[in-house]
Amino acid sequence: MATKRAERTPLMAGNWKMNLDHREAVHLVQKLAWILQDKKHDFDAVEVVVLPSFTNIRSVQTLIDGDRLRIRHGAQDLSPHDKGAYTGDVSGAMLAKLGCSYVVVGHSERRQHHREDDTIVNAKLQAALRHGIRPILCVGEGLDVRKEGRHVEYTVGQVQAALDGVKAEQMSDVVIAYEPVWAIGTGEVATPDDAQEVCAAIRKVVGDRFGDDVARGVRVLYGGSVKASNVAGIMAKPDVDGALVGGASLDPEEFAGICRYYDLPILPSA
Numbered sequence: 001m002a003t004k005r006a007e008r009t010p011l012m013a014g015n016w017k018m019n020l021d022h023r024e025a026v027h028l029v030q031k032l033a034w035i036l037q038d039k040k041h042d043f044d045a046v047e048v049v050v051l052p053s054f055t056n057i058r059s060v061q062t063l064i065d066g067d068r069l070r071i072r073h074g075a076q077d078l079s080p081h082d083k084g085a086y087t088g089d090v091s092g093a094m095l096a097k098l099g100c101s102y103v104v105v106g107h108s109e110r111r112q113h114h115r116e117d118d119t120i121v122n123a124k125l126q127a128a129l130r131h132g133i134r135p136i137l138c139v140g141e142g143l144d145v146r147k148e149g150r151h152v153e154y155t156v157g158q159v160q161a162a163l164d165g166v167k168a169e170q171m172s173d174v175v176i177a178y179e180p181v182w183a184i185g186t187g188e189v190a191t192p193d194d195a196q197e198v199c200a201a202i203r204k205v206v207g208d209r210f211g212d213d214v215a216r217g218v219r220v221l222y223g224g225s226v227k228a229s230n231v232a233g234i235m236a237k238p239d240v241d242g243a244l245v246g247g248a249s250l251d252p253e254e255f256a257g258i259c260r261y262y263d264l265p266i267l268p269s270a
């Protein structure tokens, strides 16, 4: 049924960005869990992750642990440092203590608004791995680069830089998300072929560096205006292993639909 590739479990991750207070966060997880349980969602077949703001992680963790929900949780960022005088930073150790399974690194909004470059993204990715949290490494080109036709080379370059110093045995913990900047929050979704082109190139560069076995196991997600109406077409592509979802993950019905993409029709326009 749900899984299309035995070697990679699809992953649907909801990046809530800077939305919701702690009570709204708890309500959203409760509703999402209720819908998925009602539909007998197989969490082993499609992994479901929510990524709240730092201030909401503890509340979400308490709910998930208390009700033994199969939904996993994570964070949207972490410090490259482990401890000490870094005012405002949140360490991987702190997130691990709160049961975070995943953490986003290198999101384009952090690259843009906080001037995070490849060096800092690499340091954050390494910090996540040190603390046993799976990094979701975000990469993707802006509209100018896409118009110049350099999107593959640009995105693959970001992957290579972010993975500097990472060992092959660590790669099973790394998730890579292709999020073209022009498709984020714009309603302008990449076509399934666009997503496949870059996700396949990302897998190839991982293979060139770490070997084909490692590349076969690495999950590559697509992100950018994913909705229940377009997810099935994107997931039908062989190198797309899931989605990193922004706006649509704030609506429990919509996000549950995305998690159950295999029930949805592939629309011709998607």
Ligand SMILES: O=C(CO)COP(=O)(O)O
Pocket (backbone or CB within 6 Å): 015, 107, 179, 183, 184, 185, 186, 187, 223, 224, 225, 226, 244, 245, 246, 247, 248
């Ligand atoms: O940035 C994203 C997820 O990290 C995508 O956001 P949207 O789904 O709102 O376009």
